[in-house]
Structures are given as C-alpha cells and as structure tokens.
Amino acid sequence: MAHHDLQMSAHDCGDCPIRHRAVCARCETDELARLEQMKYYRSYQAGQTVIWSGDRMDFVASVVSGIATLTQTMEDGKRQMVGLLLPSDFVGKPGRQVAAYDVTATTDLVMCCFRKKPFEEMMSSTPHIAQRLLEMTLDELDAAREWMLLLGRKTAREKIASLLAIIARRDASLKLRTAKGSFAFDLPLTREEMADYLGLTLETVSRQISALKKDGVIELEGKRHIQVPNFDLLLEETGDDSDGGFLI
Amino acid sequence: MAHHDLQMSAHDCGDCPIRHRAVCARCETDELARLEQMKYYRSYQAGQTVIWSGDRMDFVASVVSGIATLTQTMEDGKRQMVGLLLPSDFVGKPGRQVAAYDVTATTDLVMCCFRKKPFEEMMSSTPHIAQRLLEMTLDELDAAREWMLLLGRKTAREKIASLLAIIARRDASLKLRTAKGSFAFDLPLTREEMADYLGLTLETVSRQISALKKDGVIELEGKRHIQVPNFDLLLEETGDDSDGGFLI
DNA sequence: CGTTCCGGTTGATCTGCGTCAAGGCCGGAA
DNA sequence: TTCCGGCCTTGACGCAGATCAACCGGAACG
Structure with a gap:
C-alpha cells in the first residue's frame, strides 16, 4: 500500500521535458491526445516508496523528473538494486498484474502515470508505443547485462x-x-x-x-x-x- | 568471423517444435509464409562460437534445439555469462548493427535464422512479431534482474x-x-x-x-x-x- | 596397451571484502 | 547554545571464496 502525495498538474504533452525520449516519443499529435486522456501526474518525496513488490499495479508510468530505484530483497534482508530509473524511463510491464520489485524515489520524483487498461488497449491498436517500448526494453536489457558483468566479476x-x-x-x-x-x-x-x-x-x-x-x-x-x-x-x-x- | 557448418534443411514452420513459443508464436499462416521466405537453418557443434562480440550481425535467429550462451569478457580475461539461450529463445536485436556479446553453442545447436533487413521490415509492417518480441524481451529482462540479485547478494x-x-x-x-x-x-x-x-x-x-x-x-x-x-x-x-x- | 588430454575433485594457503565497532561531521530541533 | 539523528569514515578482525597446485578417471588416439 503506497502512500504518496497526489498532485494533479495538467501539463501539456507538447511541453513535456521527456517528450522525445519516453514511451510516447514516436507518437503523433492525435495519439498524444489520446494519451493525455488516460494520464495523470504523481509526485513523491525523496525516500518515499512508489510501489511495493507484490503490489497490484493499476498503472504504468514514465519518470518525468527525479530518480527512482528498483530493488529486490532476499528473505534474510539483503538488498540488491536491479535498476535505476532516470527521467524518461518507463515503469511497469504491460501484461503483468503485480509489481516484481520495490520502486523507491531517491530524490523528489514526478511520474506521468497512465491507467493500465487503456494503455494496454492503445498498445495493441497503435504500433508506435509498442515499438518504442521494445526499443527501450532492449536498451534496459543491455544495461542489465552490463550490470551482471559488474556484479559477477569486477x-x-x-x-x-x-x-x-x-x-x-x-x-x-x-x-x-x-x-x-x-x-x-x-x-x-x-x-x-x-x-x-x-x-x-x-x-x-x-x-x-x-x-x-x-x-x-x-x-x-x-x-x-x-x-x-x-x-x-x-x-x-x-x-x-x-x-x-x-x-x- | 564465425566458422560454422551450414546446413540447409527445409523445415515447415507448421511442424516446428518451437512454433508456439518463439517470436513467430503469434503469426498467422500468411505471416508464416512470409517468414519462411527469409529464413534458413544453421547448425553448430558443441563448443563452436556462433557470433563474436563486435561482429557485424546480418541476421537474427531463434534457437530451435540445443543450448547457447551469451558471455561478456573483461580486458583481463575474466568472463561473465549474461544469458542462457534455450529452444525458442531469440538472438539479436533489431536496430543493432553489431553483436554485443559472444554467442557460443554449449551443446549441438540448431538455429532458425532470418535475414535481418527483411525481418526488420516485417517487424514494422506487422504487429504480431513486435508484440511477441516485446513480451519475450520483458521476460528476459526479469530473468536478468533475478540474476543480478544472485550475482550481487547470494x-x-x-x-x-x-x-x-x-x-x-x-x-x-x-x-x-x-x-x-x-x-x-x-x-x-x-x-x-x-x-x-x-x-x-x-x-x-x-x-x-x-x-x-x-x-x-x-x-x-x-x-x-x-x-x-x-x-x-x-x-x-x-x-x-x-x-x-x-x-x- | 600406454599416452595424452580434458573435465573434475580436493587440499593448502592467501586475500578482498564483510562484519563489528567507534567516532566525526553537519543540519535541524529545542 | 546543546543535543540528536542521518550520513559517512576509519580501524580491527574474521571468513568466504580466490588462487595455486596436485591428483583422479575416462575418452580419444597413437
């Protein structure tokens, strides 16, 4: 159960600082308009937990500003960070019901959230989002593998x-x-x-x-x-x- | 420069053992027909290198049978495996020119290769492949992150x-x-x-x-x-x- | 047959990092 | 001002796993 400040600020996607790097990078103006309808902003203070591993996820999101981390915890309490989320990075997996990792704001954080259901529908109907998400996921996979070398051998x-x-x-x-x-x-x-x-x-x-x-x-x-x-x-x-x- | 046995065996996608799990899982019969035109099989013996990191990749592929590994090497020679490729797993990234890792056959291996150019064209024209590839990549990312926990903390x-x-x-x-x-x-x-x-x-x-x-x-x-x-x-x-x- | 090679096991020793513990710095509250 | 709590640094020590080395068993091969 994540506690968080809820902050509704109606930004225009056209002015968005991550417009050209996020999942929406490839979207046309009409697609943006559709996204605007399902989006809302949330702010978190440094140190706040955004999502707990195992929580039901009813949204996916892009980091607009600030830094968040993905961490996994072992039963004995040892923790391993498995991802660092920077502005434009994407959180959440279409098709997954529950979060696999804890997501924590390490600085003050603003996220652009999309309700999951309509987002998934949009993904299957317009190719631009899925294409961009694939690109971003491939990059993340490369980063994860570079990290595996670091963890295992450095x-x-x-x-x-x-x-x-x-x-x-x-x-x-x-x-x-x-x-x-x-x-x-x-x-x-x-x-x-x-x-x-x-x-x-x-x-x-x-x-x-x-x-x-x-x-x-x-x-x-x-x-x-x-x-x-x-x-x-x-x-x-x-x-x-x-x-x-x-x-x- | 990879040396390998080249083995042309004309399999029918309908009979393929990985038909329902590989990138082509979602494809309709007409899409399969299109894939058949750009595909060819390659066999490798246990121990053979399939691709060297840094090599130009002119194809992407699915593992049909056998096991391959992805490894990274540090300048001092220390090696870290960053992926294990099992039947139905996908090799290569659309949009990338060169291989980022060494790919090695650890058992005798058969791969179903697609020429990269036509495959990429097909990806942008038909959504089924990109959708399935996204799904598979998300799974791989999860696996990589689980591996990070193992490497860092176990x-x-x-x-x-x-x-x-x-x-x-x-x-x-x-x-x-x-x-x-x-x-x-x-x-x-x-x-x-x-x-x-x-x-x-x-x-x-x-x-x-x-x-x-x-x-x-x-x-x-x-x-x-x-x-x-x-x-x-x-x-x-x-x-x-x-x-x-x-x-x- | 013996020889060699390869993958695997086991022992002895070394060392990088974890663990435990003490203390410093700084900003915020009283 | 003092006190407190986070965050960070540093020291002393122990241990898990690396390193170095010897050896085993089976398969390939002369």
Missing part, C-alpha cells in the same frame, strides 16, 4: 569506478563539460544505495571512494560532489575494454 | 542451489516428474561454464556441489546427472523467498 574498486563513470557520462550528455576530459557532478545516491547497487557494503563503498580520492582519480567536495580531473584515468579503473566506443 | 552455495533449481524447474516443465517433489536431470553446462554463469571459480562450484551432495540435498550419478530427492530442500538452499507465489 572488484570493489572497479565497481565504484564504473558507477562514477556511468553517472558522469549521463550528466555529461545533459550538461556541458567544463573542459575536455574534466567533469564534475553530484552523486544522486547515498553510500548505502551505491552499495545496494554494486553488491557491496556501505563501508566498502566508503573505503574505495576514499582510496580513489587518495590516488588522485577523483576529488571530493563535501560527501556528494565529485570532480574527475581526468576522465580517461577513471575509465582505466573500471576494468572495461578501453574505448567502449566513442563517448556519449 | 553466497556460493545459494548460487549453486539457485542454478540447479532453475534447470530442474525448466526440465520439469518439459518432462514429467518421476514422483511429486523428486527430479532428475542432466547438467547442460561444464563446471567452468557454471562458474562463468554464477560469478564464481570452477573450484568453488565443484566444492559447493560436493557439499550439497554430502548434505543430502542432491545426489550425483557421474559428473553431470543430478537427482533431487526433495525439491523443497533444494529451494530452501537458494535463499529466495520461501514461496515465490503469493505474498506474505
């Missing part, structure tokens, strides 16, 4: 470096770079959330961040603001094949 | 038990059970492949299998044939929520 240091590189890269695609090869960004996650993401403990996360700092790979300003003086240096610490293609 | 013993449970469950859905709660099956993977799947070393895999045997959870007959006298006992070793069915 050392703690490589895991931290990989996470920082991913966040830095994502931020770089939104903001502009200060200077070639130099980045700065804020961590959107606590040490514990990073640990849950990386399959580590928060102590190990803390130690490895300190180690990377001591070795000059990163610089800290406060607990959360990170500067990367040389991005290539950071990449070398990830254990990934050099290059990884061109960036961004 | 102990070696829990990992082995989970793998055995998955294989047993899959076999049980095909064969019939000997007696309620008692299974027997053959491992389709070597100890090293299991290690690559589980993020362990082959020595640890071997030791944990021996330990499960000593504790009476499983019985071995040769290296590969496994009997599970009490499936619930095995499930308890996986560390998963006791039922996996309804909620607490």
Whole structure:
C-alpha cells in the first residue's frame, strides 16, 4: 500500500521535458491526445516508496523528473538494486498484474502515470508505443547485462569506478563539460544505495571512494560532489575494454 | 568471423517444435509464409562460437534445439555469462548493427535464422512479431534482474542451489516428474561454464556441489546427472523467498 | 596397451571484502 | 547554545571464496 502525495498538474504533452525520449516519443499529435486522456501526474518525496513488490499495479508510468530505484530483497534482508530509473524511463510491464520489485524515489520524483487498461488497449491498436517500448526494453536489457558483468566479476574498486563513470557520462550528455576530459557532478545516491547497487557494503563503498580520492582519480567536495580531473584515468579503473566506443 | 557448418534443411514452420513459443508464436499462416521466405537453418557443434562480440550481425535467429550462451569478457580475461539461450529463445536485436556479446553453442545447436533487413521490415509492417518480441524481451529482462540479485547478494552455495533449481524447474516443465517433489536431470553446462554463469571459480562450484551432495540435498550419478530427492530442500538452499507465489 | 588430454575433485594457503565497532561531521530541533 | 539523528569514515578482525597446485578417471588416439 503506497502512500504518496497526489498532485494533479495538467501539463501539456507538447511541453513535456521527456517528450522525445519516453514511451510516447514516436507518437503523433492525435495519439498524444489520446494519451493525455488516460494520464495523470504523481509526485513523491525523496525516500518515499512508489510501489511495493507484490503490489497490484493499476498503472504504468514514465519518470518525468527525479530518480527512482528498483530493488529486490532476499528473505534474510539483503538488498540488491536491479535498476535505476532516470527521467524518461518507463515503469511497469504491460501484461503483468503485480509489481516484481520495490520502486523507491531517491530524490523528489514526478511520474506521468497512465491507467493500465487503456494503455494496454492503445498498445495493441497503435504500433508506435509498442515499438518504442521494445526499443527501450532492449536498451534496459543491455544495461542489465552490463550490470551482471559488474556484479559477477569486477572488484570493489572497479565497481565504484564504473558507477562514477556511468553517472558522469549521463550528466555529461545533459550538461556541458567544463573542459575536455574534466567533469564534475553530484552523486544522486547515498553510500548505502551505491552499495545496494554494486553488491557491496556501505563501508566498502566508503573505503574505495576514499582510496580513489587518495590516488588522485577523483576529488571530493563535501560527501556528494565529485570532480574527475581526468576522465580517461577513471575509465582505466573500471576494468572495461578501453574505448567502449566513442563517448556519449 | 564465425566458422560454422551450414546446413540447409527445409523445415515447415507448421511442424516446428518451437512454433508456439518463439517470436513467430503469434503469426498467422500468411505471416508464416512470409517468414519462411527469409529464413534458413544453421547448425553448430558443441563448443563452436556462433557470433563474436563486435561482429557485424546480418541476421537474427531463434534457437530451435540445443543450448547457447551469451558471455561478456573483461580486458583481463575474466568472463561473465549474461544469458542462457534455450529452444525458442531469440538472438539479436533489431536496430543493432553489431553483436554485443559472444554467442557460443554449449551443446549441438540448431538455429532458425532470418535475414535481418527483411525481418526488420516485417517487424514494422506487422504487429504480431513486435508484440511477441516485446513480451519475450520483458521476460528476459526479469530473468536478468533475478540474476543480478544472485550475482550481487547470494553466497556460493545459494548460487549453486539457485542454478540447479532453475534447470530442474525448466526440465520439469518439459518432462514429467518421476514422483511429486523428486527430479532428475542432466547438467547442460561444464563446471567452468557454471562458474562463468554464477560469478564464481570452477573450484568453488565443484566444492559447493560436493557439499550439497554430502548434505543430502542432491545426489550425483557421474559428473553431470543430478537427482533431487526433495525439491523443497533444494529451494530452501537458494535463499529466495520461501514461496515465490503469493505474498506474505 | 600406454599416452595424452580434458573435465573434475580436493587440499593448502592467501586475500578482498564483510562484519563489528567507534567516532566525526553537519543540519535541524529545542 | 546543546543535543540528536542521518550520513559517512576509519580501524580491527574474521571468513568466504580466490588462487595455486596436485591428483583422479575416462575418452580419444597413437
């Protein structure tokens, strides 16, 4: 049973910040109009649970702003994050009745929700949505598999470096770079959330961040603001094949 | 550059063993006819590489019989399996030019290949294929996320038990059970492949299998044939929520 | 036949990370 | 101002699993 602030703000899809990246990316104006009829916004505060694993899902949604996480919990309480939801990412699976994971807002969060039934009907009648959703799901699958390599085979240091590189890269695609090869960004996650993401403990996360700092790979300003003086240096610490293609 | 036996056998889609589970599951007879025109079969021997990561992919395919694996390799040589392809599973991503993973046949393997270009055209013109592919991709994503939990948080013993449970469950859905709660099956993977799947070393895999045997959870007959006298006992070793069915 | 190879097992030892514990920093409430 | 509670860091120690190494059994092959 999720408690949440309900906030009805009537946005126009045309002005939507995620208009060109979300499930609706391919929709024509008439299709958008149809979507507008089944959509509503919800806001959540940082830390709130959006959905509990096992809950009945009566909607699917896109993240409009903020960050949410998908986590799984074992019976002994160990937790593993299995997904990080950023603006434009999609939540929920057409055809599934109940949520498979806990969804939690790690920052203040706004979601654009669609009632499930009409959304599913629309999916089968217009191909644009299903096509875009397939594309997005394939990307998520790739990300999940990259994460499997990280979880299964990387050392703690490589895991931290990989996470920082991913966040830095994502931020770089939104903001502009200060200077070639130099980045700065804020961590959107606590040490514990990073640990849950990386399959580590928060102590190990803390130690490895300190180690990377001591070795000059990163610089800290406060607990959360990170500067990367040389991005290539950071990449070398990830254990990934050099290059990884061109960036961004 | 993949070397492979090329084997042209003209099967009729109507007789296909994976007809009702593969991408083509939803297709009408006229759509099947169209697919038949772009399809061809390929056979691979156990151990052969089907595709190398980075290779250009000019086809997508369904596994007809046998088992293949998807693996990723780090620059220092550590390997992580990120997918297990069973009959009816799909290989390749529409819209992607190059393969992201190594695909290897672990048993003798037959694949039903479709030339990529016409397949993609068909995907955009008829909804049945895209719909089915979305469904399958969502299932794969769930499997990948379950695997992330395993890789990130389970102990070696829990990992082995989970793998055995998955294989047993899959076999049980095909064969019939000997007696309620008692299974027997053959491992389709070597100890090293299991290690690559589980993020362990082959020595640890071997030791944990021996330990499960000593504790009476499983019985071995040769290296590969496994009997599970009490499936619930095995499930308890996986560390998963006791039922996996309804909620607490 | 013996030889070699491959997959597997087992033992000895090492080590990276988890665990347990103490304490620091900072912002918000009283 | 002091106190408190989150969040984070650091140290000491132990252990699960990696590493290194020896050996086993069966199949392929001369």
